[in-house]
Amino acid sequence: MRSLNQPVIKLIFFMLFVLCPLAAHGQNARLRFENLNGLETKARDVVEVNIEGKILDLAKRVLAKTNDANAKKIGQAINGLEAIYVRAYKFENENEYNLADIDEIRAQLQSPGWERLANVRSKKNNQKVDVFTMFTGNVMSGVAVVLSESKSIAVINVIGPIDIELLTELSGKMNIPHFEIQNDKDKPKN
Amino acid sequence: MDEYLWNKTGSDPEIERIEAALKVLAYRPAPPPELPAKQQKVTAPRRSFFRLSLSFAAGFLALVAIGSMWLLRWNGQHPTQQAAVKTVFQTPVTAVRTETAAPAIAVPPIVSPVNKPRRRATPLRPPVSNAIRPQTLVLTQEEADAYRQLMTALTITSTNLKIVKDKLDGTE
Numbered sequence: 001m002r003s004l005n006q007p008v009i010k011l012i013f014f015m016l017f018v019l020c021p022l023a024a025h026g027q028n029a030r031l032r033f034e035n036l037n038g039l040e041t042k043a044r045d046v047v048e049v050n051i052e053g054k055i056l057d058l059a060k061r062v063l064a065k066t067n068d069a070n071a072k073k074i075g076q077a078i079n080g081l082e083a084i085y086v087r088a089y090k091f092e093n094e095n096e097y098n099l100a101d102i103d104e105i106r107a108q109l110q111s112p113g114w115e116r117l118a119n120v121r122s123k124k125n126n127q128k129v130d131v132f133t134m135f136t137g138n139v140m141s142g143v144a145v146v147l148s149e150s151k152s153i154a155v156i157n158v159i160g161p162i163d164i165e166l167l168t169e170l171s172g173k174m175n176i177p178h179f180e181i182q183n184d185k186d187k188p189k190n
Numbered sequence: 191m192d193e194y195l196w197n198k199t200g201s202d203p204e205i206e207r208i209e210a211a212l213k214v215l216a217y218r219p220a221p222p223p224e225l226p227a228k229q230q231k232v233t234a235p236r237r238s239f240f241r242l243s244l245s246f247a248a249g250f251l252a253l254v255a256i257g258s259m260w261l262l263r264w265n266g267q268h269p270t271q272q273a274a275v276k277t278v279f280q281t282p283v284t285a286v287r288t289e290t291a292a293p294a295i296a297v298p299p300i301v302s303p304v305n306k307p308r309r310r311a312t313p314l315r316p317p318v319s320n321a322i323r324p325q326t327l328v329l330t331q332e333e334a335d336a337y338r339q340l341m342t343a344l345t346i347t348s349t350n351l352k353i354v355k356d357k358l359d360g361t362e
Binding site: 047049051055056058059060061062063065066074078084085086088118120122129131145147154156158164167168170171172174180 | 326327328329332333334335336337339340341342343344345346347348349350351352353354355357358
């Protein structure tokens, strides 16, 4: 009996130590935006932003250079940010987009790991706003904001921890400072 | 010769000749000469005092004029300028309201040049210290593009989060 239990216990430990981290890794906070690609041609205004890796590092470096108080707060709010992806479409007329497109994004947020933080439903402009968060342990690993109105859609996908409260407080205060572009010929030659 | 030189006894033709030549320059008692009429007048100091007073008065009047213009400017005597100051400080609030109406594509607030108040020909502004002077960064093209993109993404994010917060707080 004792010899029979040993392989079972080993199997359980194997599953705990090997499969659980794999499962956690599978809970990726990155959303897929492929089904929104067709909206670019229909929309009047389109904003597509993908910031990650080197671009994010450059932008953070600029934030650190800026001596504006709000810039310091922004830097603090996105200190652990790993990537941010934004898709925003504004249409000329109502019902120019397919509701299924945005529902597909909302369906992705029903997968394990995502938790609904807040949702807003308003009959005015048929407004629906959802905020989801994903945590790995006690650390925030992702945020998703999905907004749909009769004439506009916005999907925001944040990877890594951000300070939601501080970011909300900074709404309307993110002034881009004046900067001069350094030409290549201005760079010191080695 | 020495006797004539020291005691004026005897005769020394050479010294007598020199005495005769220099006699015209000898001291002759006479009343002091009269000073020129100009120098006797005392009007000159009075005139300089008048000029100095006039300069002080002109300087004081200039200071009063500058001070009153500065006060008029900053105490709301010029409604266009007062409105301009209000516009600058109230822009973020207005922007939030505007973005609430069209939240999906929110851009940072831009002050239209049409609404800008006309500047005075001679603007009188209090001196701006280096601490509060707007900073001009020198960036590479890559840095500038990355920063613009990040700020655009964060502006849209914060605007949408604000919509949710306002709805939940019941302020909208």
